[in-house]
Amino acid sequence: MMAVTGWRALLYKETLRFWKVGFQTVGAPVLTALLYLMVFGHVLEDHVKVYGTVGYTAFLVPGLVMMSVLQNAFANSSSSIIQSKIMGNLVFVLLTPLSHWGWFFAYVGSSVIRGLAVGLGVFAVTVLFAQPSFVAPVWILVFALLGSAMLGTLGLIAGLWAEKFDQMAVFQNFLIMPMTFLSGVFYSISSLPPFWQNVSHLNPFFYMIDGFRYGFFGVSDASPWLSLGIVGIAWLVVSAIAVHLLRIGYKIRG
Amino acid sequence: MPAISFQSVSKTYPPSRQQKAQGKPGLKAVDEVSFQIEPGEFFGLLGPNGAGKTTLISMLAGLSRPTAGAISVHGFDVQRDYAQARRQLGIVPQELVFDPFFNVRESLRIQSGYFGITNNEAWIDELLQSLGLADKATANMRQLSGGMKRRVLVAQALVHKPPVIVLDEPTAGVDVELRQTLWQFVARLNKQGSTVLLTTHYLEEAEALCSRIAMLKQGRVIALDRTSELLKSAASNVLRFKTDAMLPWAIAQHARITGRIVQLPAQNAHEVEQLLAAIREAGVAVEDVEMRKADLEDVFIDLMAGEQTPLEVAR
Numbered sequence: 001m002m003a004v005t006g007w008r009a010l011l012y013k014e015t016l017r018f019w020k021v022g023f024q025t026v027g028a029p030v031l032t033a034l035l036y037l038m039v040f041g042h043v044l045e046d047h048v049k050v051y052g053t054v055g056y057t058a059f060l061v062p063g064l065v066m067m068s069v070l071q072n073a074f075a076n077s078s079s080s081i082i083q084s085k086i087m088g089n090l091v092f093v094l095l096t097p098l099s100h101w102g103w104f105f106a107y108v109g110s111s112v113i114r115g116l117a118v119g120l121g122v123f124a125v126t127v128l129f130a131q132p133s134f135v136a137p138v139w140i141l142v143f144a145l146l147g148s149a150m151l152g153t154l155g156l157i158a159g160l161w162a163e164k165f166d167q168m169a170v171f172q173n174f175l176i177m178p179m180t181f182l183s184g185v186f187y188s189i190s191s192l193p194p195f196w197q198n199v200s201h202l203n204p205f206f207y208m209i210d211g212f213r214y215g216f217f218g219v220s221d222a223s224p225w226l227s228l229g230i231v232g233i234a235w236l237v238v239s240a241i242a243v244h245l246l247r248i249g250y251k252i253r254g
Numbered sequence: 255m256p257a258i259s260f261q262s263v264s265k266t267y268p269p270s271r272q273q274k275a276q277g278k279p280g281l282k283a284v285d286e287v288s289f290q291i292e293p294g295e296f297f298g299l300l301g302p303n304g305a306g307k308t309t310l311i312s313m314l315a316g317l318s319r320p321t322a323g324a325i326s327v328h329g330f331d332v333q334r335d336y337a338q339a340r341r342q343l344g345i346v347p348q349e350l351v352f353d354p355f356f357n358v359r360e361s362l363r364i365q366s367g368y369f370g371i372t373n374n375e376a377w378i379d380e381l382l383q384s385l386g387l388a389d390k391a392t393a394n395m396r397q398l399s400g401g402m403k404r405r406v407l408v409a410q411a412l413v414h415k416p417p418v419i420v421l422d423e424p425t426a427g428v429d430v431e432l433r434q435t436l437w438q439f440v441a442r443l444n445k446q447g448s449t450v451l452l453t454t455h456y457l458e459e460a461e462a463l464c465s466r467i468a469m470l471k472q473g474r475v476i477a478l479d480r481t482s483e484l485l486k487s488a489a490s491n492v493l494r495f496k497t498d499a500m501l502p503w504a505i506a507q508h509a510r511i512t513g514r515i516v517q518l519p520a521q522n523a524h525e526v527e528q529l530l531a532a533i534r535e536a537g538v539a540v541e542d543v544e545m546r547k548a549d550l551e552d553v554f555i556d557l558m559a560g561e562q563t564p565l566e567v568a569r
Contacts, residue, residue, distance in 0.1 A: 004367055004372075005367045005368075005369075005370040005371065005372055006367070006368070006370055008367075009364060009366075009367025009368050010367075010368065012364070012367065013356075013364045013367075016355070016356075016360075017355045020355050020356075021355070084353075087351060087352075087353075087354070088347075088349050088351035089351045089352060089353045091317070091347050091349075091351060092351075092353065092361075092365060092368075092410065093368065094315075094316070094317055095315055095316070095317075095340060095343070095345055096340060096365075096368035096369060097336070097337035097338070097340045097341050097368075097369065097370075098368060099337065249319075253316065253317055253318060253319065254267075254312065254317065254318030254319070
């Protein structure tokens with residue numbers, strides 16, 4: 001029996017969709033993050049201390065968790081929509097009475113769920129190698145939710161815009177991936193030369209990871225309130241764009 | 255209140271970049287189409303490829319927007335009151351699409367959920383039974399044959415018990431068994447009060463099922479009448495023969511040609527004689543010559559070919 005209806009039915013379907021291929025959508029990114037931790041942690045643990053006292057592996061854990069959250073939240077909505085468009089089964093949703101808000105909450109909501117599921121998985125395996133503290137768990141939760149919602153929304157826009165997998169790969173490999181890698185996952189931006197520190201401050205992904213990491217260590221490169229403001233406003237802007245595109249049926253209704 | 259209403263509906267697709275550069279206008283796929291379908295009707299929408307049938311249905315379904323005009327379902331405008339309009343509609347799309355992540359029952363449960371239905375198991379079971387899908391309920395969509403996937407598409411369209419059912423070429427490329435299962439089921443729903451809009455290339459299906467028919471050509475309605483009236487308007491007889499030779503174009507353009515079999519409309523014995531004389535003059539040898547009553551396909555060919563009869567053209 002179907003226990004949920006309306007947009008929640010679409011949320012359920014989108015969640016079930018990635019869960020059915022959990023090895024690929026949750027297991028694989030957890031393994032990738034683990035490999036990053038083993039390689040970088042092993043090489044740099046004895047050579048790098050961050051914020052004066054934090055060991056490199058412990059520093060890396062929240063960064064890898066958040067990177068996985070962001071990348072998988074993006075992958076969820078973007079891959080679902082582009083696949084449905086190309087295979088033609090998006091018509092099953094297009095023919096329903098669901099509103100553009102319903103679409104938005106369902107696709108972004110399922111992206112948040114996948115992002116958090118992968119993040120929890122990455123945390124569960126990486127924490128075996130180093131235990132970061134939990135100075136402010138509320139910030140951890142806030143940035144995990146906001147970051148995954150932000151990337152889920154970007155994935156929704158990318159899915160609507162892309163007409164073939166090649167275009168989606170451009171979005172993913174030339175925008176999302178570099179911005180994630182250059183956001184301070186593997187280093188504190190305070191270790192960068194001033195010019196690159198300034199450049200990093202223009203990257204919204206930096207604030208997501210920095211604010212998330214603040215929740216673990218109570219120390220960050222930028223104030224968590226500043227990060228919250230920037231990420232929050234950025235999410236509202238991309239959400240407004242996504243909802244508008246859904247309302248006009250951009251590239252999905254002729 | 256009509257079940258479906260098209261009022262002066264037009265759809266023009268914008269020109270491509272290349273067409274724009276050449277100063278060409280966009281394609282007018284539907285041109286000022288107006289007609290209504292009454293509740294409980296079994297209505298046929300016929301026309302050759304590119305006539306605008308699927309564009310019209312896409313606009314009805316909200317998959318595309320009309321450039322001009324208004325479409326409503328049971329009084330609900332498909333653009334303004336889209337949610338209510340879509341609740342009234344069950345649309346079987348032409349393309350054989352499916353979601354490979356789910357099995358048949360899951361697909362139907364999810365589709366029910368979109369329409370706000372929580373406990374739909376009894377109706378889902380009835381659909382599975384009626385469409386011969388009961389033993390495939392837990393099969394993944396990828397494992398099903400084309401015909402089975404088509405049945406699931408029908409079930410998905412009907413899962414929210416819509417009062418208006420739209421079937422866009424539902425029997426294209428499917429076997430006889432499915433056709434019979436499908437038509438028995440749809441005819442039953444129609445008898446129970448559902449309105450049915452059907453597009454098909456199989457004109458014998460339209461003739462057997464539809465009480466009223468609209469024919470489209472190049473985006474315009476060229477005929478709209480009761481099926482019986484359309485049949486009356488056709489040439490009352492058809493000349494049928496076999497030949498291995500090529501017919502002159504003037505005659506061939508009005509003929510239904512299936513392999514060696516040629517069928518030509520003819521009003522009376524005099525016209526039959528004239529046609530045979532014209533064929534003999536062209537040096538075409540024929541065999542197994544016979545006459546039969548005209549059917550909907552003959553009406554269709556007549557209308558699509560234009561106003562002239564084959565004899566007028568041949569002369």
